[in-house]
Amino acid sequence: MRYKLLLSYDGGCFNGWQKQTLGGKTVQGSVEEILAQLLNGKTRVLGSGRTDAGAHAVGQIAHFDSERVIDGEKFLKGFNAIAPEGLVAKAIFLAPDNFHALSSAVHKTYIYRIWNHPKLSVFQRKYSLWVQQPLDLEKLNDFSSVLLGLHDFRSFQTRGTPVKTTTREITKAEWRRRSGHNIEFRISGNGFLKQMVRNIVGTLLYLDRKGGTKADLEAILAAMDRQAAKATAPAQGLYLLRVDYPETLDNQCRKL
Amino acid sequence: MRYKLLLSYDGGCFNGWQKQTLGGKTVQGSVEEILAQLLNGKTRVLGSGRTDAGAHAVGQIAHFDSERVIDGEKFLKGFNAIAPEGLVAKAIFLAPDNFHALSSAVHKTYIYRIWNHPKLSVFQRKYSLWVQQPLDLEKLNDFSSVLLGLHDFRSFQTRGTPVKTTTREITKAEWRRRSGHNIEFRISGNGFLKQMVRNIVGTLLYLDRKGGTKADLEAILAAMDRQAAKATAPAQGLYLLRVDYPETLDNQCRKL
Numbered sequence: 001m002r003y004k005l006l007l008s009y010d011g012g013c014f015n016g017w018q019k020q021t022l023g024g025k026t027v028q029g030s031v032e033e034i035l036a037q038l039l040n041g042k043t044r045v046l047g048s049g050r051t052d053a054g055a056h057a058v059g060q061i062a063h064f065d066s067e068r069v070i071d072g073e074k075f076l077k078g079f080n081a082i083a084p085e086g087l088v089a090k091a092i093f094l095a096p097d098n099f100h101a102l103s104s105a106v107h108k109t110y111i112y113r114i115w116n117h118p119k120l121s122v123f124q125r126k127y128s129l130w131v132q133q134p135l136d137l138e139k140l141n142d143f144s145s146v147l148l149g150l151h152d153f154r155s156f157q158t159r160g161t162p163v164k165t166t167t168r169e170i171t172k173a174e175w176r177r178r179s180g181h182n183i184e185f186r187i188s189g190n191g192f193l194k195q196m197v198r199n200i201v202g203t204l205l206y207l208d209r210k211g212g213t214k215a216d217l218e219a220i221l222a223a224m225d226r227q228a229a230k231a232t233a234p235a236q237g238l239y240l241l242r243v244d245y246p247e248t249l250d251n252q253c254r255k256l
Numbered sequence: 257m258r259y260k261l262l263l264s265y266d267g268g269c270f271n272g273w274q275k276q277t278l279g280g281k282t283v284q285g286s287v288e289e290i291l292a293q294l295l296n297g298k299t300r301v302l303g304s305g306r307t308d309a310g311a312h313a314v315g316q317i318a319h320f321d322s323e324r325v326i327d328g329e330k331f332l333k334g335f336n337a338i339a340p341e342g343l344v345a346k347a348i349f350l351a352p353d354n355f356h357a358l359s360s361a362v363h364k365t366y367i368y369r370i371w372n373h374p375k376l377s378v379f380q381r382k383y384s385l386w387v388q389q390p391l392d393l394e395k396l397n398d399f400s401s402v403l404l405g406l407h408d409f410r411s412f413q414t415r416g417t418p419v420k421t422t423t424r425e426i427t428k429a430e431w432r433r434r435s436g437h438n439i440e441f442r443i444s445g446n447g448f449l450k451q452m453v454r455n456i457v458g459t460l461l462y463l464d465r466k467g468g469t470k471a472d473l474e475a476i477l478a479a480m481d482r483q484a485a486k487a488t489a490p491a492q493g494l495y496l497l498r499v500d501y502p503e504t505l506d507n508q509c510r511k512l
Contacts, residue, residue, distance in 0.1 A: 010378040056379070080376065088376045120336065120344045122266040123312070127379060179435075 003070060004095040004253055005045075007031070007060045011235060012126045013086030016053035017060070027051070030084050031062065038078050039068050048101045048108070048243040052195065054235030056127070058111075059090070059242040063101040070094075072256030093253040099245070107171075107244035109188040110197045113237045117181040128182070129201075129237035135183060136208055137175045143204050144173035146217045147187075154224040156200050157193035158232065166193060166224075173200075186241075198233045199226075206230035259326060260351040260509055261301075263287065263316045267491060268382045269342030272309035273316070283307070286340050287318065294334050295324050304357045304364070304499040308451065310491030312383070314367075315346070315498040319357040326350075328512030349509040355501070363500035365428075365444040366453045368493045373437040384438070385457075385493035391439060392464055393431045399460050400429035402473045403443075410480040412456050413449035414488065422449060422480075429456075442497070454489045455482075462486035 007027070015024030019032070028045055035043040048061045072092050079089040098104075113128040115121045116135050124130070147170045154166040172188040185204075187197055207216055207230075220228045263283070271280030275288070284301055291299040304317045328348050335345040354360075369384040371377045372391050380386070403426045410422040428444040441460075443453055463472055463486075476484045501509075 008375075008378050010381075013378075076375075086378050086381075088378050090375050119264075119332075119346050122264050122269075122342050122344050123383060125266075125342075 001067065001069075002063055002065050002095045002097050002099055004093040004099060004101070005031070005062045005064065005089060006091040006093075007057060007062060008088050008090055009057050009060070010086035010126075011051065011054045011056040011238075013084065014053070016055075017047050017050040024053075025084065027057075027060070027087065028062075030087055034079055034082055035064060035066075037082060038075065039066050041066075046101050048105045049192075049240075051240055052198070052235045052238070055198075055238040055240070056236075057240040060240050061101050061105070061243040061245075063095060063099060070256055075256070092256050094256055096249065096252040099249055099253065101243075104245050104249055105191070105243050106246055107188060107190055108192060109172075109186065109241040109244075110192070111239045111241050112185040112187075112197060112201045112233065113178075113239070114183040114185070115181060116183050121181075124182075126236055129234055131183075131205065133209060135175075135205075137177060137183065140175040140185070140204055140208055143207060143212075143214055143217050144175065144185075144187075146214055146221065147173045147200065151221055152224055153193055153196055153221070155220050155226060155229045156196045156203070157226060158195035158199065159226070160194040163193065168192065168196070195232055198235065198238055199229055201233040201237070203230040205233065257323065257325075258319055258321050258351045258353050258355055259512075260349040260355060260357070261287070261318045261320065261345060262347040262349075263313060263318060264344050264346055265313050265316070266342035266382075267307065267310045267312040267494075269340065270309070272311075273303050273306045280309075281340065283313075283316070283343065284318075286343055290335055290338055291320060291322075293338060294331065295322050297322075302357050304361045305448075305496075307496055308454070308491045308494070311454075311494040311496070312492075313496040316496055317357050317361070317499040317501075319351060319355060326512055331512070348512050350512055352505065352508040355505055355509065357499075360501050360505055361447070361499050362502055363427075363444060363446055364448060365442065365497040365500075366448070367495045367497050368441040368443075368453060368457045368489065369434075369495070370439040370441070370493060371437060372439050377437075380438075382492055385490055387439075387461065389465060391431075391461075393433060393439065396431040396441075396460055396464055399463060399468075399470055399473050400431065400441075400443075402470055402477065403429045403456065407477055408480055409449055409452055409477070411476050411482060411485045412452045412459070413482060414451035414455065415482070416450040419449065424448065424452075451488055454491065454494055455485055457489040457493070459486040461489065 017027045019029040115124040115128040150169045170189040178184045273283045275285040371380040371384040406425045426445040434440045
């Protein structure tokens with residue numbers, strides 16, 4: 001049977017999602033170790049995508065196969081009792097056999113958090129990027145409109161595993177003041193390239209700081225060259241908020 | 257010259273405010289070490305009160321004396337550059353000689369944060385108390401009205417250094433939903449006994465959970481006996497929000 005797992009983790013506790021041959025506690029590795037204990041046997045876990053070392057997840061989705069019949073409440077209790085610090089399983093679903101955490105995903109939403117104040121917030125230091133200069137949200141929202149729609153986002157891709165296409169469709173890219181000095185950028189799309197959100201945020205912040213224009217951003221996008229964009233924003237501000245699947249698949253998933 | 261310092265710290269990084277003879281990094285000890293470096297000499301620092309190990313401060317006040325003339329911007333930059341993780345100096349003031357962080361304080365405000373959800377929030381685990389059962393804010397607010405005014409709070413005092421009087425005046429004690437599953441209790445008064453806020457919160461949560469009544473809380477308060485109250489709520493939910501001084505003293509303080 002195939003199971004779908006909803007996970008949340010504090011990226012600061014892990015060396016990224018992806019299991020690694022050379023040391024470093026990863027989320028994938030930790031989940032596999034927990035499942036090995038709970039299900040009495042080696043279990044492979046696949047995520048909707050890799051999150052970078054230090055990046056957080058409010059709602060990461062993974063799947064695994066097991067012949068064991070799982071009782072939801074008992075499973076979650078057991079999982080969370082032995083999970084390492086900073087990792088929690090929020091829900092488990094029985095999924096159809098053709099459900100695949102990575103290849104079935106049709107939509108993802110990320111948020112990027114900023115503490116925008118001259119003085120560091122000690123409570124946010126691991127959960128936001130600290131930006132001292134006041135940000136112009138209206139300008140950032142104007143910039144962000146350039147990203148909407150179907151574009152080749154090669155300029156915002158960090159080199160890594162080759163991908164078939166660097167074209168992605170962005171359906172939402174919005175800045176808002178969450179409360180007080182907490183600013184949040186929310187971006188949704190049908191998929192994201194490696195470090196794409198962090199590269200976009202780094203570039204938008206650069207343009208805001210340096211008095212750049214919408215035309216500058218259009219030129220960076222059109223260049224289709226990573227050299228055209230600016231520095232990658234740090235991982236600790238990034239959260240994978242949610243992963244969406246086709247309604248037909250969702251309807252076949254049953255919360256345990 | 258006497259200086260007044262506004263500090264914020266993540267309690268999880270320190271073994272409380274109070275300098276200790278036997279190991280453990282404390283806030284007071286860390287501030288004294290920073291000042292020794294910045295001002296070239298041993299400097300004693302006095303806080304508005306001791307915060308417990310693990311408890312946070314949004315706005316702790318301390319004072320120290322120095323013959324050095326301090327440039328505010330330079331001082332704060334220097335302080336924050338060498339401060340250990342989780343400690344930040346937010347402002348410095350030149351204070352009158354009779355200003356005393358502890359004995360001049362006339363009013364303090366604490367907040368206690370709760371993550372009220374069946375599942376742990378990995379992002380809140382060090383910054384809130386996790387309470388799984390839904391809290392009844394209306395009932396908690398009704399309970400809290402009992403605390404308002406002048407009372408002997410001996411029932412909510414953890415044994416420690418003897419104090420002259422256990423009578424305190426509480427001017428505000430309110431529960432509210434900050435956002436979503438984040439609940440906040442805010443309490444203000446002219447002073448607080450050792451672990452008083454944590455003992456109050458532990459008792460209110462117990463009464464809410466066990467179907468207690470306002471009369472139960474009145475009886476606990478009237479007992480003037482720590483045994484009558486319930487368990488101390490953990491430190492990681494507690495924040496010293498602000499310390500207030502008489503207006504006449506404030507008017508004599510000059511932000512540097």
